[in-house]
Amino acid sequence: MDTKRKLIILADAAKYDASCASSGTSKRNSVGGTGVGSTEGAGICHSYAPDGRCISLLKILLTNWCIYDCLYCVNRESSNVDRARFTVDEVVRLTLDFYRRNVIEGLFLSSGIIRTPDYTMEQVIEVARSLREDHDFRGYIHLKTIPDASDELVLKAGRYADRLSVNIELPTAEALQALAPEKESGAIKRSMARIKLQQDDYADGRRSKARSMAAAGPKIVKPPKFAPAGQSTQMIVGADASDDRQILQTSSTLYGAYGLKRVYYSAFSPIPDASARLPLRAAPLMREHRLYQADWLMRFYGFAEDEICTDGGMLSLDVDPKLAWALANPAQFPVDLNRAPKDRLLRVPGLGIRSVDRIVSARRLRSVRRDDLDRLRVPLGKVLPFVVLPDHRPAGADHTALVTRIAHKAKANQRAENDSLQGDLFAGIAVP
Numbered sequence: 001m002d003t004k005r006k007l008i009i010l011a012d013a014a015k016y017d018a019s020c021a022s023s024g025t026s027k028r029n030s031v032g033g034t035g036v037g038s039t040e041g042a043g044i045c046h047s048y049a050p051d052g053r054c055i056s057l058l059k060i061l062l063t064n065w066c067i068y069d070c071l072y073c074v075n076r077e078s079s080n081v082d083r084a085r086f087t088v089d090e091v092v093r094l095t096l097d098f099y100r101r102n103v104i105e106g107l108f109l110s111s112g113i114i115r116t117p118d119y120t121m122e123q124v125i126e127v128a129r130s131l132r133e134d135h136d137f138r139g140y141i142h143l144k145t146i147p148d149a150s151d152e153l154v155l156k157a158g159r160y161a162d163r164l165s166v167n168i169e170l171p172t173a174e175a176l177q178a179l180a181p182e183k184e185s186g187a188i189k190r191s192m193a194r195i196k197l198q199q200d201d202y203a204d205g206r207r208s209k210a211r212s213m214a215a216a217g218p219k220i221v222k223p224p225k226f227a228p229a230g231q232s233t234q235m236i237v238g239a240d241a242s243d244d245r246q247i248l249q250t251s252s253t254l255y256g257a258y259g260l261k262r263v264y265y266s267a268f269s270p271i272p273d274a275s276a277r278l279p280l281r282a283a284p285l286m287r288e289h290r291l292y293q294a295d296w297l298m299r300f301y302g303f304a305e306d307e308i309c310t311d312g313g314m315l316s317l318d319v320d321p322k323l324a325w326a327l328a329n330p331a332q333f334p335v336d337l338n339r340a341p342k343d344r345l346l347r348v349p350g351l352g353i354r355s356v357d358r359i360v361s362a363r364r365l366r367s368v369r370r371d372d373l374d375r376l377r378v379p380l381g382k383v384l385p386f387v388v389l390p391d392h393r394p395a396g397a398d399h400t401a402l403v404t405r406i407a408h409k410a411k412a413n414q415r416a417e418n419d420s421l422q423g424d425l426f427a428g429i430a431v432p
C-alpha cells in the first residue's frame with residue numbers, strides 16, 4: 001500500500017479524537033498558485049495553543065490495527081474497516097515534508113494497540129525521538145499515551161513531546177468496564193498521575209535551578225523538559241447513560257487531581273456494525289457545545305460542577321449554562337455593577353472576563369452607566385435584565401423580552417432535533 005493511501009486511511013481513523021481541537025477554518029491551498037501552505041489535505045487539523053495561536057497539525061494514527069475491542073471505536077479489533085500501518089520512517093518523512101512545505105506546524109500522533117501497550121508506545125516514541133534527535137525538528141508534537149505503558153516509556157515520551165494525553169474515554173469506571181472491557185479506569189488514572197508527577201518534578205527542578213543560580217552563578221545543568229504543554233484527555237459523551245452532572249464531576253476531578261490542561265468532549269456518533277449496547281442515535285452536538293461552555297465556567301468563572309446543571313442533572317440545550325443558572329437563581333440578581341465584587345460580576349450572563357476586568361477598572365474612576373456597557377460592546381439584551389446601574393433598573397419588560405427570545409430559540413432547537421431524528425430514521429432506506 002502506498003503512503004498516500006495509508007495517509008487517507010490513518011488520517012480518517014484519527015478524526016474521532018477530539019483532544020486536538022479542530023476548528024472550521026476556510027479552505028485554502030497553494031496548488032498551482034502563489035503562496036506556501038494549505039489548510040486542506042488528509043490529516044491536517046487545527047489546534048489552539050493556550051495563548052490563542054492556531055497550530056496546524058498532521059493528525060494521524062500510526063496504525064488502525066488494534067488488539068482491543070472497545071465497542072464505541074471504529075478501529076476496534078472486530079470492526080470491518082480498511083487497515084493500514086505506517087512505519088516510523090514514513091511518519092517522520094511525512095511530518096518533515098509537510099513541515100518544510102509550511103503546511104503544518106506539528107504532529108498529533110496516536111495509535112491502535114499492536115502486540116502490547118509497551119511495544120506500541122515504543123513505536124510512537126521512536127517517531128518523536130527521530131524527529132527531535134535525528135532531524136532537529138522543533139515543531140509541536142502531541143503524543144497519545146497508551147495507559148498501560150511502562151513508567152520509563154511515559155518519561156521518555158514526555159521528553160520529546162510538547163503535550164501528552166491519555167483518554168479517559170467515558171465518564172465512569174462502570175461505563176468503561178461495560179464498553180471497553182480491556183481498559184481499566186485505574187490504569188488510565190495511574191498514567192495521568194505519572195505524567196503529573198513528572199511535570200511536578202520538572203517544575204521543582206526548575207525552581208531549585210533558579211534558586212541555585214541565584215546563589216551560585218549560572219553554571220547549573222538544566223533539568224530535562226517534560227511535556228511543557230501539559231496533558232489533556234478526551235471523554236465520549238452520550239455513549240453511556242451518564243448525565244452532564246456526572247461528566248462535569250469527572251472533569252472537575254481530573255482537573256484537580258491530575259492538573260489537566262484540557263478535557264475534550266466528543267459527542268458519540270454511531271459507527272458501522274455497532275454493538276446493541278450502544279445508542280442508535282448520535283448525541284446532539286449542542287450537548288457537546290454546552291459541556292465545553294460549562295467546563296469553561298468551572299475553570300475560569302468560579303462555578304462548581306454541581307451548580308451548573310440546572311435541568312435535573314443535564315445542561316439546558318436551549319440556553320447557555322450561565323444564563324440557565326441565572327434564570328434558575330433569581331435571588332442572586334440584580335447585581336449592582338458598581339458595587340458587587342468581581343466574582344459576582346463574573347456570574348452575570350453576557351459578561352466575559354475581559355468585560356468584567358474593564359468594568360472593575362472603569363468603576364474605580366467613576367460610576368459605570370448604561371452607555372459605558374454599550375461602548376464595551378457587551379450584549380445589552382442579555383446583561384440588562386440582571387444588573388443595576390445608576391441609570392438602569394431591570395424592568396419586567398427586559399425580562400419578558402429575554403424569556404420570549406429563549407422560548408423562540410427552544411422551539412427552533414426542537415425543530416432541528418425533529419429534523420435530525422427523521423434523518424436518522426430514514427438513514428439507509430433507499431428512496432426509489
Ligand code: SF4
Nearest residue numbers: 066068070073076112
Ligand atoms: S484501544 Fe483505542 S484504537 Fe483500540 S479499540 Fe480501543 S479506542 Fe479503539
